[in-house]
Amino acid sequence: xxxxxxxxxxxxxxxxxxxxxxxxxxxxxxxxxxxxxxxxxxxxxxxxxxxxxxxxxxxxxxxxxxxxxxxxxxxxxxxxxxxxxxxxxxxxxxxxxxxxxxxxxxxxxxxxxxxxxxxxxxxxxxxxxxxxxxxxxxxxxxxxxxxxxxxxxxxxxxxxxxxxxxxxxxxxxxxxxxxxxxxxxxxxxxxxxxxxxxxxxxxxxxxxxxxxxxxxxxxxxxxxxxxxxxxxxxxxxxxxxxxxxxxxxxxxxxxxxxxxxxxxxxxxxxxxxxxxxxxxxxxxxxxxxxxxxxxxxxxxxxxxxxxxxxxxxxxxxxxxxxxxxxxxxxxxxxxxxxxxxxxxxxxxxxxxxxxxxxxxxxxxxxxxxxxxxxxxxxxxxxxxxxxxxxxxxxxxxxxxxxxxxxxxxxxxxxxxxxxxxxxxxxxxxxxxxxxxxxxxxxxxxxxxxxxxxxxxxxxxxxxxxxxxxxxxxxxxxxxxxxxxxxxxxxxxxxxxxxxxxxxxxxxxxxxx
Numbered sequence: 001x002x003x004x005x006x007x008x009x010x011x012x013x014x015x016x017x018x019x020x021x022x023x024x025x026x027x028x029x030x031x032x033x034x035x036x037x038x039x040x041x042x043x044x045x046x047x048x049x050x051x052x053x054x055x056x057x058x059x060x061x062x063x064x065x066x067x068x069x070x071x072x073x074x075x076x077x078x079x080x081x082x083x084x085x086x087x088x089x090x091x092x093x094x095x096x097x098x099x100x101x102x103x104x105x106x107x108x109x110x111x112x113x114x115x116x117x118x119x120x121x122x123x124x125x126x127x128x129x130x131x132x133x134x135x136x137x138x139x140x141x142x143x144x145x146x147x148x149x150x151x152x153x154x155x156x157x158x159x160x161x162x163x164x165x166x167x168x169x170x171x172x173x174x175x176x177x178x179x180x181x182x183x184x185x186x187x188x189x190x191x192x193x194x195x196x197x198x199x200x201x202x203x204x205x206x207x208x209x210x211x212x213x214x215x216x217x218x219x220x221x222x223x224x225x226x227x228x229x230x231x232x233x234x235x236x237x238x239x240x241x242x243x244x245x246x247x248x249x250x251x252x253x254x255x256x257x258x259x260x261x262x263x264x265x266x267x268x269x270x271x272x273x274x275x276x277x278x279x280x281x282x283x284x285x286x287x288x289x290x291x292x293x294x295x296x297x298x299x300x301x302x303x304x305x306x307x308x309x310x311x312x313x314x315x316x317x318x319x320x321x322x323x324x325x326x327x328x329x330x331x332x333x334x335x336x337x338x339x340x341x342x343x344x345x346x347x348x349x350x351x352x353x354x355x356x357x358x359x360x361x362x363x364x365x366x367x368x369x370x371x372x373x374x375x376x377x378x379x380x381x382x383x384x385x386x387x388x389x390x391x392x393x394x395x396x397x398x399x400x401x402x403x404x405x406x407x408x409x410x411x412x413x414x415x416x417x418x419x420x421x422x423x424x425x426x427x428x429x430x431x432x433x434x435x436x437x438x439x440x441x442x443x444x445x446x447x448x449x450x451x452x453x454x455x456x457x458x459x460x461x462x463x464x465x466x467x468x469x470x471x472x473x474x475x476x477x478x479x480x481x482x483x484x485x486x487x488x489x490x491x492x493x494x495x496x497x498x499x500x501x502x503x504x505x506x507x508x509x510x511x512x
Contacts, residue, residue: 001052001054001060001074001075001076001077002054002076002077002078002079002082003054003055003056003057003076003077003078003079003082003084004053004054004055004079004082004083004084004085004096004097004226005053005054005079005082005226006051006052006053006224006225006226007051007052007053007054007074007224008049008050008051008052008224009027009040009049009050009051009052009062009064009070010043010047010048010049011047011048011049011050011064011068011070012046012047012048013046013047013048013067013068014046014067015045015046016042018166018167019166019167020042020166020167020168021165021166021167021168021213021214021216021217022166022213022216022217023040023041023042023048023066023067024066024067025039025040025041025042025048025050025064025065025066025067025068026038026039026040026064026065026066027039027040027050027052027062027063027064027065028062028063028065029052029054029060029061029062030060030061030062031054031056031058031059031060031061031076032056032058034056036052036260037260038050038051038052038220038223038224038260039216039219039220039258040064040066040067040068040220041217041220041221042067043170043173044170045170048067048068050062050064051220051221051223051224052224053085053223053224053225053226053261054076055084055085055096055261056076057076057077057078058075058076059073059074059075059076060073060074060075060076061073062074082226083095083096083097083099083101084096084097084226085226085261085262085263085264086101086189086227086229086264087264087282088264088282088283088303088304090302090384091298091302091303091304091305091339091384091386092304092384092385093264093283093304100383100384101132101189102132102341102375102378102379102384103132103133103189103306103341103343104130104131104132104133104341104342104344104371104374104375104378105131105132105133105134105135105191105306105308105341105342105343105344106126106129106131106133106134106135106343106344106345106346106356107134107135107136107308107309107312107343107344107345107357108122108126108134108135108136108356108357108358108359108360109135109136109137109141109146109193109196109234109357109358110136110137110140110141110146110150110358110359111134111136111179111359111360112136112137112138112150112175112176112179113137113140113141113148113150113151114148114150114359114360115151116151118354118359118360118361119179119360121360121361121362122359122360122361123179123182123183123186125360125361125362125363126183126186126188127186129363129368129372130368130369130371130372130375131188131344131368131371132187132188132189132375133188133189133190133191133229133343134183134188134189134190134191135191135193135231135234135308135343136190136191136192136193137192137193137196137234138154138176138192138193138194138218139154139195139196139199139201139203139204140153140199140201140203141196141198141199141358142198142199142200142201143198143358144316144318145316145347145350145353145355145358146198146353146355146358146359147353148353148359151175152169152171152172152175153169153172153201154168154169154172154173154176154203154214155167155168155169155172155214156168156169162202163201163202163203163206163210165206165210165213165214165217166213168214168217173221177221177222180222180225180228183227184225184226184227187227188227189227189228189229190225190227190228190229191229191231191266191285191308192222192228192229192230192231193231193233193234193268194215194218194230194231194232194233194251194255195211195232195233195234195236195239195243195251196233196234196235196239197233197234197235197238197239198234204239204242205242206242208243208247208250211243211247211251212250212251212254215251215254215255215258216254216258219255219258219259223258223259223260223261223263224261228263229263229264229265229266230255230259230263230264230265230266231266231267231268231285231308232248232251232252232255232265232266232267232268232274233248233267233268234268235268235269235270235287236248236267236268236269236274237269237270237271237272238270248267248274249278252265252267252278252280252281253280255280256280264282264283265280265281265282266281266282266283266284266285266306267281267285268285268286268287268308268309269285269286269287270287271287273286276297276301276303277300277301281303282303282304283303283304283305283306284297284301284303284304284305284306285306285308286305286306286307286308286309287307287308287309287310288307288309288310289310289311289331290435291307291310291331291334291335291338291340292434292435292436292438293431293435294307294334294335294338294339294340294387295338295339295387295389295394297340298338298339298340298386298387299387304340304341305339305340305341306340306341306342306343307331307335307340307341307342307343308343309343309345310328310331310335310342310343311323311327311328311331311345312328312345312346312347312357313325313327313328313344313345313346313347313348313365313366313367314346314347314348314349314355314357314365315347315348315349316347316348316349318347321347321357322347324366325365325366325367325370326366326367326479326503328344328365328367329366329367329370329371329374329478329479329503330454330478330503332344332367332370332371332374333374333440333452333454333478333505334440334452334454336374336378336385336442336450337385337440337441337442337450337451337452337505338387338440338441338442339384339385339386339387339442344367344368344371345357346363346364346365346367348364348365369481370478370479370481373478373481374478377476377483377507381444381447381448381450381509382444382447382448382509382510383444383445383447383448384444385442385443385444385448385450386442386443386444387441387442388439388441388442388443388449391439391441392407392411392415393434393437393438393439395407395415395419396415396418396419396422397419397422397430397434399423402415402419422434439451440452440453440454446466446469446510447509447510448507448508448509448510449463449465449506449507449508449509450505450506450507450508451505451506452478452505453498453502453503453504453505453506454502454503455502455503456502457500457501457502458498458500459497459498459499459500460495460496460497460498461495461496461498461506462493462494462495462496463490463493463494463496463506463508464492464493465490465491465492465493465494465508466491466492467491467492468491469491469510469512470489470490470491470510470511470512471489471490471491471508471509471510471511472485472487472488472489472490472508472509472511473485473486473487473488473490473494473496473506473507473508474486474506474507474508474509475498475499475504475505475506476504476505476506476507477503477504478503478504478505479503483507488511489511489512490508
């Protein structure tokens, strides 16, 4: 077997005709002092499978017990270009081997529930797109422009009505896994959405006992996939009628406890944020347009922040699906220049109701190639970005005493009045008012500094850099996708001349 690649053992056995979601099948894998226990599953037609994700090279002994009894030894070798699972490290992401991962996501919710031709077209579009993460659902979706019946369902139907979660539909899972594997071959991470409220089939109304049976089977089948992330829900807070907060917390605990490989885990909101400080939650998955609050969330959560829904490029008669390509690009830059990450989506009206955000097809918008330009810039940085701290506005908002030596002498009187005014404001008004004064700035230690000027049309800016190091400054046109070096060998306090137009960014990188 290969390190960081899915390894599978298959055995013949009894062909089950009754319940098969939670069979007694366990495997123990041992390599030196490392012991990992996984559950196996019934795969139909008398076939039993155990899947494992080896994270250590060496000799692995395995022993399978329960419905099948067997044991053996496998040699695990390094796999070429396999980096392991993506993990949250501080406020950014890395593969297990330490390689930095910078997510650039897109959303195709119901990809797996389209006919084969549309799935194939979508996968070909993904292959040529700049995205390395895709959000998609296990269950089909019912919503505007999304009314087709899926080819098959996750469970067999009961004789009377409803879904029999004890009898997973093997044809569904085979087809679903084939799609997942195709995406993995493109080196794209899959942010797999386990529940959602947009449903006419009854999946969002399952009893909690049935929810856990479904999750147990899913984890048995999919947890050894190296490119999976678990998203408990899309817009969990719109599915509170059939799932209480306690139910959602139990679901979170169940997924975390029954995933032997500890994939990334999040829960996505419509309005009310999930509690991202919970220990099982690895990163914040947010739906919001309040991007100026990103630095605060990063400070409070001490985890990566991903804006997984910031509206969609398109022309729908809905406010969430009708922003321009330019505005989508702006929102991406606001996120990355704040030390966070962003997810794309596209919703252009179409007579055939094939909209990328739900069903896939082909990309039609203006933002993807500009997102590709941004991705190239981000991946060329010497490390992950974190929000710039200690700016004028941050100091003025702080509830801690401010060292006035940090404020230029000629600005101290104004600063004091400004800070006093802020602190007389109610917190909710303070946040709303100051969002419009936000500066989109992040840094990579003292190695690189990124500022996105957004709508501002500066003719000049003064930058303050370490005096003992030398830097170059590049002006980036985020829409026209150009980079121009405007200053070399700068350090300390330096005034830069700018062209006085919007949609520009400034990247300053250390050269000595």
